[in-house]
Amino acid sequence: MAELPDWIRLQKALSVEAETGFNDLQGHHKRFSEFLRDSLRHAPPYSTPMEQDRWRTLSEDFDKYSALTFAQRQHLVANTRRFLQESRQISERPQVAEATKSPVVAKSKRPKTKSLQATGGLRSKHPLEQSITYLKGIGPKNGERLAKLGLLTVRDVLFYYPRDYLDYARQVKIRDLKPGETVTIVGTVRRCNCFNSPRNAKLSIFELSLYDGTGTLKIGRFFAGARFRNRGWQERQKRMYPMGSTVAASGLVKKGKYGITLDDPDLEVLGDAQEEIDSDTVGRVVPVYPLTDGVPASLVRKAVVAALPAAVEIRDPFPTALREHHGLVQLPVAIAHIHFPPDNDALSLARRRLVFDEFFYLQLGLLSRRKQQQAQTQIRMAPTGELIDQFYEVLPFQLTGAQGRVVQEILVDLQETIPMNRLVQGDVGSGKTVVAVVAILAAIQAGYQAALMAPTEVLAEQHYRKLVGWFNLLHLPVELLTGSTKTAKRREIHSQLETGELPVLVGTHALIEDPVQFNRLGLVTIDEQHRFGVAQRAKLQRKGDNPHVLTLTATPIPRTLALTLHGDLDVSQIDELPPGRKPIQTTLLSGRDRNHAYDLIRREIAQGRQIYIVLPLVDESEKLDLRSAIEEHQRLSEVVFPEFKVGLLHGRLSSADKDAAITAFRDRHTQILVSTTVVEVGVDVPNASVMLIEHAERFGLSQLHQLRGRVGRGADQSYCLLMSSSKSDTALQRLRVLEQSQDGFFIAEMDLRFRGPGQVLGTRQSGLPDFALASLVNDQDVLELARGAAEELILQDSTLELWPLIKQELNRRYEKLMGGAIFT
Ligand code: ADP
Numbered sequence: 061m062a063e064l065p066d067w068i069r070l071q072k073a074l075s076v077e078a079e080t081g082f083n084d085l086q087g088h089h090k091r092f093s094e095f096l097r098d099s100l101r102h103a104p105p106y107s108t109p110m111e112q113d114r115w116r117t118l119s120e121d122f123d124k125y126s127a128l129t130f131a132q133r134q135h136l137v138a139n140t141r142r143f144l145q146e147s148r149q150i151s152e153r154p155q156v157a158e159a160t161k162s163p164v165v166a167k168s169k170r171p172k173t174k175s176l177q178a179t180g181g182l183r184s185k186h187p188l189e190q191s192i193t194y195l196k197g198i199g200p201k202n203g204e205r206l207a208k209l210g211l212l213t214v215r216d217v218l219f220y221y222p223r224d225y226l227d228y229a230r231q232v233k234i235r236d237l238k239p240g241e242t243v244t245i246v247g248t249v250r251r252c253n254c255f256n257s258p259r260n261a262k263l264s265i266f267e268l269s270l271y272d273g274t275g276t277l278k279i280g281r282f283f284a285g286a287r288f289r290n291r292g293w294q295e296r297q298k299r300m301y302p303m304g305s306t307v308a309a310s311g312l313v314k315k316g317k318y319g320i321t322l323d324d325p326d327l328e329v330l331g332d333a334q335e336e337i338d339s340d341t342v343g344r345v346v347p348v349y350p351l352t353d354g355v356p357a358s359l360v361r362k363a364v365v366a367a368l369p370a371a372v373e374i375r376d377p378f379p380t381a382l383r384e385h386h387g388l389v390q391l392p393v394a395i396a397h398i399h400f401p402p403d404n405d406a407l408s409l410a411r412r413r414l415v416f417d418e419f420f421y422l423q424l425g426l427l428s429r430r431k432q433q434q435a436q437t438q439i440r441m442a443p444t445g446e447l448i449d450q451f452y453e454v455l456p457f458q459l460t461g462a463q464g465r466v467v468q469e470i471l472v473d474l475q476e477t478i479p480m481n482r483l484v485q486g487d488v489g490s491g492k493t494v495v496a497v498v499a500i501l502a503a504i505q506a507g508y509q510a511a512l513m514a515p516t517e518v519l520a521e522q523h524y525r526k527l528v529g530w531f532n533l534l535h536l537p538v539e540l541l542t543g544s545t546k547t548a549k550r551r552e553i554h555s556q557l558e559t560g561e562l563p564v565l566v567g568t569h570a571l572i573e574d575p576v577q578f579n580r581l582g583l584v585t586i587d588e589q590h591r592f593g594v595a596q597r598a599k600l601q602r603k604g605d606n607p608h609v610l611t612l613t614a615t616p617i618p619r620t621l622a623l624t625l626h627g628d629l630d631v632s633q634i635d636e637l638p639p640g641r642k643p644i645q646t647t648l649l650s651g652r653d654r655n656h657a658y659d660l661i662r663r664e665i666a667q668g669r670q671i672y673i674v675l676p677l678v679d680e681s682e683k684l685d686l687r688s689a690i691e692e693h694q695r696l697s698e699v700v701f702p703e704f705k706v707g708l709l710h711g712r713l714s715s716a717d718k719d720a721a722i723t724a725f726r727d728r729h730t731q732i733l734v735s736t737t738v739v740e741v742g743v744d745v746p747n748a749s750v751m752l753i754e755h756a757e758r759f760g761l762s763q764l765h766q767l768r769g770r771v772g773r774g775a776d777q778s779y780c781l782l783m784s785s786s787k788s789d790t791a792l793q794r795l796r797v798l799e800q801s802q803d804g805f806f807i808a809e810m811d812l813r814f815r816g817p818g819q820v821l822g823t824r825q826s827g828l829p830d831f832a833l834a835s836l837v838n839d840q841d842v843l844e845l846a847r848g849a850a851e852e853l854i855l856q857d858s859t860l861e862l863w864p865l866i867k868q869e870l871n872r873r874y875e876k877l878m879g880g881a882i883f884t
Pocket residue numbers: 457458459460463486487488489490491492493494614638639
């Protein structure tokens with residue numbers, strides 16, 4: 061039987077598609093049309109044959125979406141929206157109505173809703189699950205508009221949090237505006253216009269004049285893109301701000317060419333021309349909701365006000381003890397106060413409770429998923445033994461405190477009946493390899509085989525060389541398997557793996573290719589795990605019978621992100637470098653200092669050292685006017701450093717040419733290597749002492765830190781020069797973090813603060829949940845509490861049967877949170 065559809069997600073997908081101009085938006089996993097096609101393929105349970113037919117037809121329509129014209133797409137999306145809204149109401153009717161239902165019901169429109177109401181069916185439903193169309197002042201027409209925001213039931217509205225508040229206490233008169241302040245002004249619309257720019261064919265302009273008794277304020281907005289030149293769109297903009305209506309505008313005051321104005325302000329229509337603003341709302345805080353095209357703020361606010369009395373029906377799933385232990389206010393109170401806070405304290409308490417909930421259910425979901433997926437394993441490894449002892453003896457150094465701690469965490473995992481799933485984060489050079497080797501030795505000692513997989517041949521080879529050095533002393537064989545391993549050697553490795561003669565194999569993704577078979581694979585170690593897909597990791601795991609898994613990464617992500625993304629694995633941190641490392645002297649330079657930088661480079665080369673020069677882009681075709689690597693290489697080798705040999709490495713070279721460039725640099729045939737970020741991983745030349753990075757402001761801090769890690773590998777002083785001609789204070793401040801710190805964890809944390817989670821993770825890491833209120837930057841303390849609370853619950857009863865309301869709420873939220881993207 062088909063599942064109930066996720067109405068909200070479907071509606072959201074449809075409205076996002078409409079907002080972005082019906083371009084068949086690409087989601088993380090699917091395109092919009094694929095998502096709709098798949099979601100509509102099966103009608104909800106208890107559908108009549110006719111309803112099923114309709115679902116199937118729509119699904120087929122979306123299958124052909126790419127071939128439709130703009131107008132056809134528009135129609136299909138609008139029809140689907142309406143259809144889904146009706147279907148949801150039908151599917152939520154009580155079972156009594158089920159028996160008497162006529163098979164044609166899905167076809168008819170408005171009357172059916174009426175007749176449903178007449179049966180009294182909906183009235184018997186829980187007040188929170190009632191359709192909003194029964195709220196005071198919200199009829200079917202408004203209901204349809206609100207559905208664009210995913211708001212269908214009273215519960216949806218109550219849990220639709222404001223994104224901000226207008227504080228009328230801080231309201232300023234137009235006459236008193238001063239540049240540089242952030243303010244709210246309230247005025248009536250004197251004029252509103254929206255038109256194509258006479259000068260720029262791509263631009264449309266929106267103008268609004270507001271009058272407040274003390275003066276007139278002109279606000280201008282610019283929209284770039286073809287869809288804004290659409291007459292209909294422009295008319296709709298104008299209709300949103302009818303003459304005489306009251307509008308609140310908040311934003312930064314600035315002095316422009318035409319006098320004082322607000323910089324890209326938030327605009328809110330408070331009331332119609334006729335309707336005086338509710339005197340109740342003036343002089344207090346008014347919620348501002350996230351909106352979409354065609355849904356006025358006043359409508360959302362009206363729905364919230366009408367729904368608010370139902371907040372008392374919300375049952376708080378948390379037991380009192382848990383709530384009080386964490387100092388959380390009751391859920392109904394939090395909901396009431398998040399919409400209309402009586403004062404600031406009440407607002408922050410409400411917010412704290414709701415943020416806690418967002419984190420709590422996510423962590424609970426991650427932890428219970430892990431519990432469910434936890435296979436048992438027969439593979440058990442003792443934490444001590446001859447091999448590990450011998451290894452410590454031959455190792456020319458002592459483990460750092462952090463290494464020791466992480467090794468212990470791993471060894472404890474390896475004795476458990478559930479397979480280890482641990483991520484080790486540590487800066488470049490923090491000594492992750494040694495830690496992995498101890499785990500590998502624990503496996504061999506217990507009679508198992510181990511695999512170590514790296515994302516590039518260069519890295520795999522590096523690991524292999526390191527392991528061979530140590531394992532020779534322990535009389536243990538180790539082999540390397542990559543794409544370039546010769547056939548004869550490859551065959552030999554395959555057979556030694558199958559017999560079990562070969563205890564350790566290092567390699568690239570060649571390790572997961574089919575013919576590779578282990579005899580008794582007990583441990584899988586993956587370096588730079590984020591460079592592999594989930595499927596690749598799983599494939600390696602399946603080469604054994606629930607082996608333990610250890611992953612390593614030199615790109616530490618802040619704990620809030622780690623808990624959110626990897627809440628289902630354990631995370632260890634090596635937050636200490638081996639002794640004797642000289643900090644890399646890091647300096648931020650502007651274009652004017654370029655010659656100083658080149659002087660330093662000449663001096664270092666004169667002493668036999670080598671230089672990296674890194675650029676953000678490969679060629680000029682990019683829009684931004686950045687020096688391209690190819691052009692820069694030419695300039696450096698012909699004009700600036702004609703006396704030196706300058707190599708070039710970038711992503712568009714063939715892999716043979718890449719190898720050649722790296723080898724030439726490693727063998728000191730070239731003194732300078734001009735490169736794009738491909739050097740970030742895998743190039744290890746200890747003789748290099750200067751890392752010069754052009755347009756440093758274009759990179760993330762963690763990435764710069766990674767790049768910097770390419771130098772400073774020996775005992776001598778090394779330098780990192782960050783070139784930036786940026787005029788932005790924030791950009792320069794951000795870069796100064798690198799001058800001040802060499803600590804990857806701190807730097808990642810700062811990066812998060814400056815750029816936000818989306819930017820820090822980039823597109824490669826999808827699946828960041830869609831929190832309504834919680835901030836991964838500012839709410840770390842609440843996240844830790846919520847994580848702790850979730851762990852405790854799972855520990856007491858992993859089935860959550862003890863707390864049926866929590867379980868119910870988890871089911872309701874988890875899917876949505878984990879979706880991250882809308883189209884999963
Ligand atoms: P990464 O964490 O970047 O993978 P590696 O494991 O490659 O770091 O270690 C970097 C270098 O530091 C290697 O040459 C390694 O032998 C050395 N090293 C690791 N741990 C220590 C230690 N505790 N004391 C001294 N040197 C160490």
